[in-house]
Amino acid sequence: xxxxxxxxxxxxxxxxxxTVAMQDIEVLYxxxxxxxxxxxxIPRGFVETGSRNLVTAILLDYRLFDSLFEAGILxxxxxxxxxxxxxxxxxxxxxxxxxxxxxxxxxxxxSRLVYPLMLTFGFYVIVNGHLSPGGGFQGGAIVASAIxxxxxxxxxxxxxxxxxxxxxxxxxxxxLLFASLSxxxxxxxxxxxxxxxxxPDVQAIYLVILNIMIGFKVALGLWAIFxxxxxxxx
Amino acid sequence: xxxxxxxxxxxxxxxxxxxxxxxxxxxxxxxxxxxxxxxILLIMYFTAYGDNxxxxxFVFGDWDARVGISLYxxxxxxxxxxxxxxTWWMVLIYTFNFRETDHNFLFFxxxxxxxxxxFLQSNDLFNLFVFLELTTIIVTILIAFKKTxxxxxxxxxxxxxxxxxxxxxxxxxxxxxxxxxxxxxxAIKAGLEGMEDLTALRMAYIFLMVGASVKAALxxxxxxxxxxHGVAQSGISALLSGLIVKGGLYLFIRINDMxxxxxYSYSDFFFVVGGITAGIGVMFALSQKDIKQILAYHxxxxxxxxxxxxxxxxxxxxxxxxxxxxFNHALFKSLLFLGAGVIIKAxxxxxxxxxxxxxxxxxxxxxxxxxxxxxxTGAPLFNGFISKxxxxxxxxxxxxxxxxxxxxxxxxxxxxxxxxxxxxxPRPMTIIxxxxxxxxxxxxxxxxxxxxxxxxxxxxxxxxxxxxxYITPFGLIPLYDYIATLTIGFCFYKLVIEKDVTMVRxxxxxxxxxxTANYLMIGYVVALVTYFIxx
Numbered sequence: 001x002x003x004x005x006x007x008x009x010x011x012x013x014x015x016x017x018x019t020v021a022m023q024d025i026e027v028l029y030x031x032x033x034x035x036x037x038x039x040x041x042i043p044r045g046f047v048e049t050g051s052r053n054l055v056t057a058i059l060l061d062y063r064l065f066d067s068l069f070e071a072g073i074l075x076x077x078x079x080x081x082x083x084x085x086x087x088x089x090x091x092x093x094x095x096x097x098x099x100x101x102x103x104x105x106x107x108x109x110x111s112r113l114v115y116p117l118m119l120t121f122g123f124y125v126i127v128n129g130h131l132s133p134g135g136g137f138q139g140g141a142i143v144a145s146a147i148x149x150x151x152x153x154x155x156x157x158x159x160x161x162x163x164x165x166x167x168x169x170x171x172x173x174x175x176l177l178f179a180s181l182s183x184x185x186x187x188x189x190x191x192x193x194x195x196x197x198x199x200p201d202v203q204a205i206y207l208v209i210l211n212i213m214i215g216f217k218v219a220l221g222l223w224a225i226f227x228x229x230x231x232x233x234x
Numbered sequence: 235x236x237x238x239x240x241x242x243x244x245x246x247x248x249x250x251x252x253x254x255x256x257x258x259x260x261x262x263x264x265x266x267x268x269x270x271x272x273x274i275l276l277i278m279y280f281t282a283y284g285d286n287x288x289x290x291x292f293v294f295g296d297w298d299a300r301v302g303i304s305l306y307x308x309x310x311x312x313x314x315x316x317x318x319x320x321t322w323w324m325v326l327i328y329t330f331n332f333r334e335t336d337h338n339f340l341f342f343x344x345x346x347x348x349x350x351x352x353f354l355q356s357n358d359l360f361n362l363f364v365f366l367e368l369t370t371i372i373v374t375i376l377i378a379f380k381k382t383x384x385x386x387x388x389x390x391x392x393x394x395x396x397x398x399x400x401x402x403x404x405x406x407x408x409x410x411x412x413x414x415x416x417x418x419x420x421a422i423k424a425g426l427e428g429m430e431d432l433t434a435l436r437m438a439y440i441f442l443m444v445g446a447s448v449k450a451a452l453x454x455x456x457x458x459x460x461x462x463h464g465v466a467q468s469g470i471s472a473l474l475s476g477l478i479v480k481g482g483l484y485l486f487i488r489i490n491d492m493x494x495x496x497x498y499s500y501s502d503f504f505f506v507v508g509g510i511t512a513g514i515g516v517m518f519a520l521s522q523k524d525i526k527q528i529l530a531y532h533x534x535x536x537x538x539x540x541x542x543x544x545x546x547x548x549x550x551x552x553x554x555x556x557x558x559x560x561f562n563h564a565l566f567k568s569l570l571f572l573g574a575g576v577i578i579k580a581x582x583x584x585x586x587x588x589x590x591x592x593x594x595x596x597x598x599x600x601x602x603x604x605x606x607x608x609x610x611t612g613a614p615l616f617n618g619f620i621s622k623x624x625x626x627x628x629x630x631x632x633x634x635x636x637x638x639x640x641x642x643x644x645x646x647x648x649x650x651x652x653x654x655x656x657x658x659x660p661r662p663m664t665i666i667x668x669x670x671x672x673x674x675x676x677x678x679x680x681x682x683x684x685x686x687x688x689x690x691x692x693x694x695x696x697x698x699x700x701x702x703x704y705i706t707p708f709g710l711i712p713l714y715d716y717i718a719t720l721t722i723g724f725c726f727y728k729l730v731i732e733k734d735v736t737m738v739r740x741x742x743x744x745x746x747x748x749x750t751a752n753y754l755m756i757g758y759v760v761a762l763v764t765y766f767i768x769x
Contacts (some may be wrong), residue, residue: 062301062302079341084381176248189237
């Protein structure tokens with residue numbers, strides 16, 4: 001009881017100080033330090049990177065180095081989960097964990113309807129990442145959830161995790177190599193292959209290819225993770 | 235030449251991926267090739283850029299440094315990179331014989347090296363955050379690698395505590411980005427110049443410091459360290475204690491450097507935190523009976539001593555004492571952990587009481603272990619002596635600080651007198667596996683311990699430009715000092731520890747639950763808030 005009482009007081013102090021401190025944000029927010037962001041980056045982002053979606057401009061061009069390691073986090077998580085889950089990864093995923101009779105027919109039928117739509121929507125989000133909200137990471141997650149629905153439709157689906165993981169690793173190497181192609185054209189690592197002076201349509205080629213690669217990598221990674229979990233569940 | 239930092243990050247990453255994909259015994263030797271290539275590249279880089287850190291600033295994609303991600307190397311980060319590559323060499327050599335077929339292990343190990351090298355070089359707060367997260371995840375997997383119940387528990391405990399610490403770090407980044415519109419360390423440093431002293435910025439400093447403190451295992455947040463380091467395999471324990479913990483201290487140095495224009499007076503607070511960490515670590519180490527737990531708690535206490543040095547301003551010699559201790563500790567603690575690994579494997583027990591007669595069964599290993607013990611207790615001519623003496627000189631005028639260090643030294647001596655029992659006694663019936671690479675890596679580390687202990691004057695003046703010639707290990711006074719410490723330690727051991735009085739037993743049984751650990755973390759944040767904002 002005293003423990004809870006002390007923690008409430010401590011959190012109260014923290015909250016009070018934090019609230020007072022955040023009053024300063026208003027002062028800080030309008031400092032001249034940020035003028036270069038408003039004048040430089042935001043209007044020039046489309047011209048420099050060829051991406052109408054500034055988030056994609058940041059993810060795939062200005063700060064591509066970070067995105068590579070964010071994909072790396074998923075890669076490590078996949079290998080870690082597969083190692084930690086007790087099954088041998090060579091073993092084939094024999095059957096879906098749900099009993100056929102326990103899954104309602106209505107759900108299966110609707111899954112059949114929804115599955116192609118989800119897959120299409122996922123690809124749409126991946127390919128249009130540079131034009132509208134979305135991109136490789138988000139689209140990859142949608143594609144992966146479409147594949148998850150596939151397990152409901154086809155109960156006897158077999159998945160070879162080892163193959164998925166291997167392809168995922170190769171895709172990661174391919175992403176690294178593709179992202180560093182700019183060393184030949186622009187003399188520096190991890191930016192668009194085409195120079196900033198090229199037309200946005202040309203620059204978009206690079207963005208689309210990179211988005212597709214990242215999207216597939218994310219989808220494969222998530223696929224491997226939930227297949228490992230399914231095996232664990234059985 | 236300019237791109238060497240990028241190669242240093244990606245060579246180990248790509249090597250790791252190849253090792254994982256091909257699962258071939260011969261491909262595994264690629265790790266050693268990559269290691270060799272990285273060593274050569276780093277030496278080339280140092281000779282080219284060691285003198286002018288301004289030229290090392292390198293922005294990916296040639297964007298404005300405030301938008302893109304930049305890498306920046308000064309002498310400090312290059313020295314940490316040398317240490318990183320050296321430690322990885324040692325761990326790779328140590329584990330290679332029985333890891334030859336284990337692709338998973340090598341994959342995580344090599345990937346971690348690339349990530350850690352990136353962490354050391356990054357000049358961007360969010361990039362640091364990404365690398366911190368990656369380090370946490372990989373280390374969690376490496377801790378849980380044996381897949382036993384204890385290993386899982388320690389791994390999850392480590393993951394949860396560190397992730398919550400790193401989330402505080404993220405909160406600090408958000409405040410700074412809101413204030414400056416950039417997360418480049420150098421740009422923020424320039425922006426802080428002439429900025430008025432605002433509470434929001436102090437809040438950001440506090441949050442960043444909480445992240446660094448969790449990573450560095452400072453006093454109330456150290457609870458994950460003994461669990462994690464005690465459970466992991468010996469090679470991994472050596473890596474964690476020798477290097478990964480120092481990541482937090484490195485972050486501490488970098489953040490303080492970034493906030494240096496703001497002139498926050500952090501020295502006293504972190505000195506006290508360091509002192510308490512050192513004291514608590516020694517106290518728990520004295521009560522433990524498990525070799526690896528003893529060594530892990532000593533890591534806590536040594537981190538405290540480093541913090542006592544690093545909390546001072548970077549212009550003082552005291553700061554370099556702490557920095558020097560970071561490197562020395564990396565050497566002798568990894569030596570001790572590697573040696574303990576060999577002994578534990580031969581005796582199939584971790585208890586000090588069960589292991590006897592190591593001197594007879596494994597003379598080489600015991601001599602190397604004794605080198606490590608002499609270093610950690612601060613014997614003259616070994617490297618621990620140098621850094622402890624610099625710290626001692628730095629705090630000579632303040633008596634209470636001096637006493638803290640004195641008691642920690644006596645505790646360390648007592649604890650290793652207790653541990654040295656394992657060398658004596660009759661030769662037991664054990665099967666000793668001759669493993670040449672393990673011996674080799676330990677011999678190299680022990681050799682560098684002695685080298686740093688005797689050649690410290692040219693090394694420190696040549697590298698950091700600090701003159702250490704006032705420290706003389708050859709006189710009689712350091713020797714008397716050391717013998718006196720050992721004598722007091724021996725008496726303390728005979729009178730208190732060996733009899734296992736109730737107090738010692740109580741400390742040994744004392745466990746911090748996960749709930750309490752979280753309360754302690756909140757308490758630590760409030761303490762920082764009280765010191766930096768309310769007072």
